[in-house]
Amino acid sequence: MATIQDVAKAAGVSAMTVSNVINGHPNVRPATRDRVLEAMDRLGYRVNVAARNLRKGRTGTIGLAVPEINRPYYGRLAASIIAAAARHGLRVSIEQTGARRENELAALSLSRNRLYDGLILSTVGMGPADVGALDVDHPVVILGERIFGGPVDHVAMPNEAASQAATRHLVERHCRRIAIVCGRLGGEADVSSLRHAGYLRALAAAGLPADPELVVTAESLTMREAARAVRQRMADGPGFDGVFCVTDTVAMGVLRALADAGVRVPDQVKVIGFDNVDESAYLVPSLSTVDPDHDLMADRAVGLLAARIDGGGPEREREEFAGPFRLVVRESTGG
């Protein structure tokens, strides 16, 4: 594989001149430039990125750590982030953490290896107790839930507000016994807890009691576990007329479980999700949901990260950005 030296020799110039041509520096005589370009072409020269990275101290790659890329929500998020990063001239490398705390911490340390110029971390497993791990000397942006007081930039989902709006929508559609399907509660700042809080607030605002019977807890936020949890709860009749699902993926599992039990949606039970993944509009019945504007959040997250990378040193204050959201009403809540 040809190096810059080979090209230099072939073109009868120094390596620096070749470098100058590659990087579009001014003050290279056109005739020289042409000679160099011709030599590069002839030798099939390609920049060695490792060498450039070493010299420049940058890799041009950011890391994206998500629980699992194979879930509509994270797929969608990743797509938005890859696109946003490309606009900043950055590539994206994806780590799967399996929502496990230790893997999320490992992702942080990879980025310390200078493999990435910065890291976008979608935390799920880490809790407030791990805030210390975030206190690193390289750019990190948390995307998703809320890490209290973490010393990093943070783009937050509008968890509580949007959950409240979703639940309120069920109230407005005359649901009176509204269930929530979520993951295990107890953490301070995970998706389930935050969205559960929004759900409770909506109930309170509507003067509805918060019946613990109506909290359906799945082992994990997957279709399988959501369906299983709902089936179990429905052993003796639904006992609810509305369901707020903490993600659209969960909602898909719930819709399936309801269908298995012969429960008609939206006639007998109304269902609303959270995320507005692409699939939601195409389900039968199509799924009402709240849409947190992924593109905007991705754009903001990458923007913050890029700013940190480009020298926005540690003296810059950390930023918090809470995304906007939009209620999307479809068939599953009666259109």
Added chain:
Amino acid sequence: MATIQDVAKAAGVSAMTVSNVINGHPNVRPATRDRVLEAMDRLGYRVNVAARNLRKGRTGTIGLAVPEINRPYYGRLAASIIAAAARHGLRVSIEQTGARRENELAALSLSRNRLYDGLILSTVGMGPADVGALDVDHPVVILGERIFGGPVDHVAMPNEAASQAATRHLVERHCRRIAIVCGRLGGEADVSSLRHAGYLRALAAAGLPADPELVVTAESLTMREAARAVRQRMADGPGFDGVFCVTDTVAMGVLRALADAGVRVPDQVKVIGFDNVDESAYLVPSLSTVDPDHDLMADRAVGLLAARIDGGGPEREREEFAGPFRLVVRESTGG
């Protein structure tokens, strides 16, 4: 940020000794090792991967180029590949090509930049005419469709065989006018053409005529376009009693379009897809499909690539591997 030299100085040894400790070489006295480890810990030392890459001529990262990560099939594929790569100690960086030929070619050239040790390319836009572009001097594995005679390893979907099996299944369920929903035909080796060929073969084997009216062509293999194409075709009644959809994503669009038209699945029309993405089991009705064993294919693709990277030089013959598949019967074809 501390370098290996800093650690060496702090531990009172040479840089090489530190390097030896890092890389777990034998012949480092335990006492020395401890001293080095302590210094590394104290200084918060992290390997500079760019420097190591330069020296070793490897990056430890492979590229995965897919049309769009935000589609269930590619998400699933990416998840499998990331997992398989991790087993080989490789990281995965994802490029989105948008199924566009020029982006697929660009992905090839990125890998030429030695950014990646190798590339797994899921071709969609490139055709047999671009075979020349694949003749590169670094490891590439094509995953997906068939590139005739490309000078690279190739893990192929069992496109024709599985499509034939899916269509045959519809025949066995007494469908007599079986439609196919696919993308534009005409290419020699794209998904749609190959799966269309399998569909035709099944019809021929069953002695059914191949009515061009039953070929529904979508602009792209998305839910939106599939739904649009089917709606258009159904303006004057369905005219078919079975549909083979070239992907599960397409099937989701089709199911939605049928629901909109008040057509009952599977009573009036039976539907089968291709891919067995996670969502398929949870749709209402759940989707029959063929499952190409993504994990196995991912494993094989990464395995081939890793072998090429580890010196399996260009003299090794290129390999072709056609994945197995499995028919998955669910509600959409009558259970």
Added chain:
DNA sequence: GCTGCCGTTTGTATCGATAAAAAGCTGCCA
């Protein structure tokens, strides 16, 4: 013809880690 300036080109050092070879140490035996 000489000076000085400006646009162009080149030499040298460097980023940080590591392969290969050389040099230091031990301890053991003759």
Added chain:
DNA sequence: TGGCAGCTTTTTATCGATACAAACGGCAGC
């Protein structure tokens, strides 16, 4: 005591690109 084998450790050179400063060449002006 000298010599040698076998671990340990260090020295030196290198991967390829680029920052920086120095050198070069041509030309206008005196």
